[in-house]
Amino acid sequence: MQGKERGGRGSLFVISVHISGGLGNQLFQYAAGLALARRLNTGLRMDARKFASTDASHEDPSARPLRILDLHLPFRDLCTSVEEKSLRRRWNLAKNFHLPKSWLGFHTDPDHRFSPKFLSLPDGTRLQGYFQSELYFAEIADEVRRAFQPQDSSLIAAIDARLATLRRDNRPLVSLHIRRGDFLNITAYDAMTGADFIDRATAQFPGADFLVFSDDLDWCRTHFADRTHVYFSPFMRVLEDFFAMARCEHNILAKSTFSWWAAWLNTQPGRRVIAPKIAMEEKPKWGGSSPDYYPSSWTLL
Numbered sequence: 001m002q003g004k005e006r007g008g009r010g011s012l013f014v015i016s017v018h019i020s021g022g023l024g025n026q027l028f029q030y031a032a033g034l035a036l037a038r039r040l041n042t043g044l045r046m047d048a049r050k051f052a053s054t055d056a057s058h059e060d061p062s063a064r065p066l067r068i069l070d071l072h073l074p075f076r077d078l079c080t081s082v083e084e085k086s087l088r089r090r091w092n093l094a095k096n097f098h099l100p101k102s103w104l105g106f107h108t109d110p111d112h113r114f115s116p117k118f119l120s121l122p123d124g125t126r127l128q129g130y131f132q133s134e135l136y137f138a139e140i141a142d143e144v145r146r147a148f149q150p151q152d153s154s155l156i157a158a159i160d161a162r163l164a165t166l167r168r169d170n171r172p173l174v175s176l177h178i179r180r181g182d183f184l185n186i187t188a189y190d191a192m193t194g195a196d197f198i199d200r201a202t203a204q205f206p207g208a209d210f211l212v213f214s215d216d217l218d219w220c221r222t223h224f225a226d227r228t229h230v231y232f233s234p235f236m237r238v239l240e241d242f243f244a245m246a247r248c249e250h251n252i253l254a255k256s257t258f259s260w261w262a263a264w265l266n267t268q269p270g271r272r273v274i275a276p277k278i279a280m281e282e283k284p285k286w287g288g289s290s291p292d293y294y295p296s297s298w299t300l301l
Contacts, residue, residue: 159247
């Protein structure tokens with residue numbers, strides 16, 4: 001009976017999903033797990049052993065916080081240490097003896113593309129991967145949008161009030177995301193968006209103001225100093241930046257799951273999304289180089 005109580009939906013088993021990476025990756029992983037749990041009428045638990053706490057102050061300075069717990073999730077349980085050890089033993093067994101991961105209950109996304117096999121996975125499956133496509137959770141899109149709202153109900157109102165002070169003369173406000181940080185060290189693929197993309201993307205919105213969000217605002221202020229109608233995020237917290245992007249009229253993305261999700265969660269009427277076109281690969285190195293990554297309604301430049 002303990003399994004039923006923890007699953008919360010009358011099942012002896014639950015779906016477990018390995019949570020890793022920054023907020024954007026965490027959202028893709030959780031959304032895929034939630035969709036599978038709903039399809040099977042079962043529960044969902046997160047294996048978050050890579051995260052020592054919900055802030056970045058613990059002993060590993062490179063570790064990212066488990067920010068997803070700041071959202072209004074329908075399933076919030078984390079795997080117990082016993083469950084985590086069991087999952088780790090099964091994974092290592094498959095790895096060391098070169099067994100198919102599926103034999104031991106795992107489902108991965110080695111090709112970084114949506115697989116129809118996902119729709120027929122059984123209860124008790126452990127999801128291990130990134131699952132970077134809305135195809136995994138399209139059937140529960142409305143629930144995902146409700147789930148990925150802040151736990152702090154006052155946050156959106158405070159963001160809207162701050163954005164209102166930035167809007168001028170009824171000009172639309174367009175978020176412009178510039179991702180630098182760890183992307184500067186990526187060599188496996190072209191992770192950066194250049195000035196040419198920014199020029200073409202901003203040209204799509206004549207008469208607009210642009211609000212820059214970045215992990216390196218000092219660099220942005222220097223490099224955008226000669227651009228007109230460009231302003232910089234006044235927010236101090238990552239979640240504030242995230243939801244402020246989602247509250248702008250339109251979105252210009254970096255090659256980043258962070259701004260992907262901010263745009264996907266944006267429900268502003270007439271909202272347009274401009275994203276950097278990424279070279280498609282026969283064997284994608286990451287989800288962004290898969291044709292399943294961007295929704296078909298977004299404009300790629």
